[in-house]
Amino acid sequence: MEIVVEIGTPEQNELIRLELRLFSEVVRRSELPLEIVLVVVPSDFDKKVNELQSTSTYRSIRGVGDLPIATLAKVMELPDGVAIVLSPLLFAECHDAQTRCFVYLHEIAHAVHKKTFPQLDEDYSSTGIYLGNIYRLFDEYSANRFAFGLIDGVFPSKGALWQAFIDDDIAGFVTIINDPKYYSTIKNEILAFRFHGDVTKFTERIHPSLSEVALSTAHLYSIFDHYPSTGAQADLVNSKFVNEKARGLIGYFKMKHEHDECNLNDGLDLIAEFMTNFGMRFEDTPQGMYTHVLDI
Numbered sequence: 001m002e003i004v005v006e007i008g009t010p011e012q013n014e015l016i017r018l019e020l021r022l023f024s025e026v027v028r029r030s031e032l033p034l035e036i037v038l039v040v041v042p043s044d045f046d047k048k049v050n051e052l053q054s055t056s057t058y059r060s061i062r063g064v065g066d067l068p069i070a071t072l073a074k075v076m077e078l079p080d081g082v083a084i085v086l087s088p089l090l091f092a093e094c095h096d097a098q099t100r101c102f103v104y105l106h107e108i109a110h111a112v113h114k115k116t117f118p119q120l121d122e123d124y125s126s127t128g129i130y131l132g133n134i135y136r137l138f139d140e141y142s143a144n145r146f147a148f149g150l151i152d153g154v155f156p157s158k159g160a161l162w163q164a165f166i167d168d169d170i171a172g173f174v175t176i177i178n179d180p181k182y183y184s185t186i187k188n189e190i191l192a193f194r195f196h197g198d199v200t201k202f203t204e205r206i207h208p209s210l211s212e213v214a215l216s217t218a219h220l221y222s223i224f225d226h227y228p229s230t231g232a233q234a235d236l237v238n239s240k241f242v243n244e245k246a247r248g249l250i251g252y253f254k255m256k257h258e259h260d261e262c263n264l265n266d267g268l269d270l271i272a273e274f275m276t277n278f279g280m281r282f283e284d285t286p287q288g289m290y291t292h293v294l295d296i
Contacts, residue, residue, distance in 0.1 A: 003024070004040040004041070006041060019097070023101070034115055036084060043088065045085065052083055052085065062212055084107050094164070098161065113142070120132060126272075126282035129289075133271055134268070138264060145226055148223075148226040149226070174235070176216040180240075187279075189202055189206050209278070217250070221254075222253075241277050249270045249271060
């Protein structure tokens with residue numbers, strides 16, 4: 001495994017390399033079904049991710065206002081194995097070995113899921129769309145639960161930075177879920193669709209809002225489900241997206257994770273109901289897939 005560190009003084013650089021070598025040895029001995037060929041801490045996180053996945057539009061900052069969410073790591077497939085890119089923010093003073101270890105484990109879980117989750121057909125059907133969305137959300141939920149569980153085993157006592165890390169995550173995700181901007185954007189695009197009738201334009205325009213809110217919901221409830229006492233920190237009563245549909249899907253994720261199950265075919269009705277929160281329902285017809293644009 002190649003380790004590339006582009007930040008810090010020579011002394012700091014070597015300490016980071018040592019931590020990553022230790023972690024890679026733990027992964028090697030765990031006999032997980034993956035081959036990590038590269039771990040890199042670049043000076044420019046977004047630039048490196050875009051370079052490795054041959055894109056130009058990746059951005060690591062999500063959310064709005066005073067509490068944006070910064071993506072701290074990303075796992076991706078290379079021709080000869082898995083690469084993990086770590087944000088230089090992980091090595092700032094607001095992080096320590098506990099919070100970094102959580103991020104490492106979260107990314108390892110994503111890499112394992114790529115091997116253990118069913119390979120989905122890329123067909124343009126309602127089933128294909130619903131399966132793609134439910135696995136994407138469960139991937140985040142389950143990766144968090146996996147990492148939290150191992151962190152609790154390795155670090156039974158947590159430091160102040162760990163608590164700040166959890167508190168900041170909760171605050172950031174709650175801000176996104178409660179932000180009226182997302183609901184207004186989707187509602188306005190539904191109204192616009194009634195005039196232009198272009199489904200592709202509608203889905204492209206609401207996708208960023210759907211993605212932000214749905215992923216934030218999966219992340220937030222993974223924290224609540226692992227640390228139930230943290231639920232009291234969140235006031236979601238005015239959220240337009242946290243309702244019985246959302247809670248039903250999250251309850252399903254909780255059950256699947258705790259039973260170590262990764263076949264989500266029996267959750268299609270739940271993801272279909274959840275996505276109506278964003279004004280969409282998909283149906284297969286003899287003429288092809290039909291997208292219903294719903295009022296919210």
